Amino acid sequence: EPEVTQTPSHQVTQMGQEVILRCVPISNHLYFYWYRQILGQKVEFLVSFYNNEISEKSEIFDDQFSVERPDGSNFTLKIRSTKLEDSAMYFCASRDGRSEEEKLFFGSGTQLSVL
Amino acid sequence: AQTVTQSQPEMSVQEAETVTLSCTYDTSESNYYLFWYKQPPSRQMILVIRQEAYKQQNATENRFSVNFQKAAKSFSLKISDSQLGDTAMYFCAFMESGAGSYQLTFGKGTKLSVIP
Numbered sequence: 001e002p003e004v005t006q007t008p009s010h011q012v013t014q015m016g017q018e019v020i021l022r023c024v025p026i027s028n029h030l031y032f033y034w035y036r037q038i039l040g041q042k043v044e045f046l047v048s049f050y051n052n053e054i055s056e057k058s059e060i061f062d063d064q065f066s067v068e069r070p071d072g073s074n075f076t077l078k079i080r081s082t083k084l085e086d087s088a089m090y091f092c093a094s095r096d097g098r099s100e101e102e103k104l105f106f107g108s109g110t111q112l113s114v115l
Numbered sequence: 116a117q118t119v120t121q122s123q124p125e126m127s128v129q130e131a132e133t134v135t136l137s138c139t140y141d142t143s144e145s146n147y148y149l150f151w152y153k154q155p156p157s158r159q160m161i162l163v164i165r166q167e168a169y170k171q172q173n174a175t176e177n178r179f180s181v182n183f184q185k186a187a188k189s190f191s192l193k194i195s196d197s198q199l200g201d202t203a204m205y206f207c208a209f210m211e212s213g214a215g216s217y218q219l220t221f222g223k224g225t226k227l228s229v230i231p
Contacts, residue, residue, distance in 0.1 A: 042223045108157070109160075
């Protein structure tokens, strides 16, 4: 079965540094998402992306965050200047968008630790 | 805005027994999707089961089934013949359909422990 893949699985960074989290969505999917989960808390929506632009974003997704689809396969989340509170598991997800059976497929996540 | 409530932070069940996890939601929409996701210790999010609000029939996937009560806005998950591998966090999630970005709204989760 096709999978959403995320790299790296763990990322450690110093506060104030920029990080880029990478995702390869399922190849024929049209919609892409980033979610995050702070340890012990629920999964929260960050942003959705369709047709090379952001379609929706949450309050969490402030100016420190950006997303990009630099080529036909990758989908990245950039945090410009990381803060301690950005430490979380970040999940990429994708959705076909043309199927009657709407399903969101998640990657295995990138655990970001900001020191 | 939609909200999803899981009132059981933790549950346990004996291996081979049946357990039911509760979920309620609040929405003004008439058409939507509901999901249960499993998150094992590896923290990967795995789709367990999916229900479309316009379908009366409760979804089933092998040992997993749901009790969907649309009027009561309730969506419980039943796990039959529990196995040790079912030990995980279980998240109930809501997705509005028909417009927008189809973002998921998650509940806080129920930690399920299957006891040998």
